[in-house]
Amino acid sequence: MSADSPYPELKKTHTMAHAGRPWRDYKPPPSGPVWSVINAGNTYWMLIAAIDLGVFDAMEPGVGTSGSDLAVQLDVSQHGLQHLLDCMVTLGFLDQIDSCYELTETSERYLRSDGPASMVSLVKISPGPLDNWIGLSETIRSGKVKNPIDDDIVGFYRPLVSATFPTQYRVATRLGSIMGWARHSGLRVLDLGAGAGPWSAALLEHAKDSMAVINDFSSILELAESSMKSKALWQQCEFRAGSFHEIHIEESCYDMVFLGHICRTEGEKNTKDLVRRAVAGLKPGGKIVVADYFSDNDKRVNAFGVMMGLTMLANTRNGGAVTFEEMYRILAANPIERIRVLEPIGANMVFVGDKT
Numbered sequence: 001m002s003a004d005s006p007y008p009e010l011k012k013t014h015t016m017a018h019a020g021r022p023w024r025d026y027k028p029p030p031s032g033p034v035w036s037v038i039n040a041g042n043t044y045w046m047l048i049a050a051i052d053l054g055v056f057d058a059m060e061p062g063v064g065t066s067g068s069d070l071a072v073q074l075d076v077s078q079h080g081l082q083h084l085l086d087c088m089v090t091l092g093f094l095d096q097i098d099s100c101y102e103l104t105e106t107s108e109r110y111l112r113s114d115g116p117a118s119m120v121s122l123v124k125i126s127p128g129p130l131d132n133w134i135g136l137s138e139t140i141r142s143g144k145v146k147n148p149i150d151d152d153i154v155g156f157y158r159p160l161v162s163a164t165f166p167t168q169y170r171v172a173t174r175l176g177s178i179m180g181w182a183r184h185s186g187l188r189v190l191d192l193g194a195g196a197g198p199w200s201a202a203l204l205e206h207a208k209d210s211m212a213v214i215n216d217f218s219s220i221l222e223l224a225e226s227s228m229k230s231k232a233l234w235q236q237c238e239f240r241a242g243s244f245h246e247i248h249i250e251e252s253c254y255d256m257v258f259l260g261h262i263c264r265t266e267g268e269k270n271t272k273d274l275v276r277r278a279v280a281g282l283k284p285g286g287k288i289v290v291a292d293y294f295s296d297n298d299k300r301v302n303a304f305g306v307m308m309g310l311t312m313l314a315n316t317r318n319g320g321a322v323t324f325e326e327m328y329r330i331l332a333a334n335p336i337e338r339i340r341v342l343e344p345i346g347a348n349m350v351f352v353g354d355k356t
């Protein structure tokens with residue numbers, strides 16, 4: 001048993017007289033980083049509770065509400081709600097002015113169901129099934145995921161692609177402005193693993209008289225069909241159901257191919273095959289667009305990308321982190337030139353390359 005105290009920085013009685021010579025003769029590091037991780041798990045469930053109880057939706061932007069009024073409005077216990085509201089203040093999702101709580105700009109934008117960039121559905125679905133996290137050590141031990149989301153297209157991907165549509169539609173729209181899609185017309189594009197179709201929707205809105213071949217599994221394509229209908233773009237779309245590893249892709253036919261957030265679940269070999277198929281489908285001068293959450297090359301700096309990689313490992317058969325360098329090499333192994341990385345909105349990176 002170690003003579004060191006479990007919380008040396010908190011325990012003033014931890015002197016050599018009481019506990020013997022510490023096994024290191026310098027001040028031990030604080031346990032704060034471990035507590036941060038323990039609390040990070042807890043804060044996720046606090047946010048889920050606040051969303052489930054309708055806290056953010058019940059509060060009017062710019063108007064302060066007391067905990068007791070809100071408890072009556074939501075028909076919940078004031079004691080419990082008060083604690084939850086205080087925690088939301090510490091997380092920066094509410095402001096507290098005297099005894100009143102107000103939405104912050106962050107919660108107004110992302111945590112209300114009607115927020116302009118609402119992440120309400122995404123907060124719930126994004127981590128994947130809880131069982132996969134509880135079983136992560138077993139997944140790493142055995143190399144096998146218990147409930148791969150690859151087997152639950154309807155249960156996992158349907159809510160996911162609906163939840164991510166608003167964000168990816170914004171990314172695609174900004175990318176369209178950067179790349180000047182509006183200066184082009186009559187484009188023919190292929191959208192692989194299109195989900196609800198944010199990339200095709202943005203392209204068709206920018207580039208007049210264009211058409212999109214939209215691919216996904218049939219149960220997901222229904223969502224793409226309905227978003228294209230709601231934007232009156234349906235007539236410009238062909239919906240091609242099936243696995244993007246198997247569907248027919250015409251040679252040298254497309255001006256642009258989108259691979260929007262599909263590579264990180266595929267693993268290196270499948271991604272190479274997919275990119276090769278996508279490039280073969282491009283006309284000379286056509287553009288490949290690969291959007292994903294990439295990790296930095298050393299997997300040390302961009303915690304978001306590194307952790308997204310582990311989220312893929314925890315939830316998919318083949319997925320994991322994809323570094324910028326790995327994606328660059330995969331693209332560069334094809335007849336692709338002018339490979340560049342763009343960041344249309346914060347933290348959303350997109351590789352673009354031109355077919356030679």
Ligand SMILES: C[S@@+](CC[C@H](N)C(=O)[O-])C[C@H]1O[C@@H](n2cnc3c(N)ncnc32)[C@H](O)[C@@H]1O
Binds near residue numbers: 197216
């Ligand atoms: C993370 S979503 C991305 C959706 C959309 N491209 C975007 O950027 O928002 C991944 C999509 O790929 C689809 N997908 C996964 N494996 C696929 C496969 N083998 N063939 C076709 N689609 C697939 C899923 O059904 C899901 O709609």
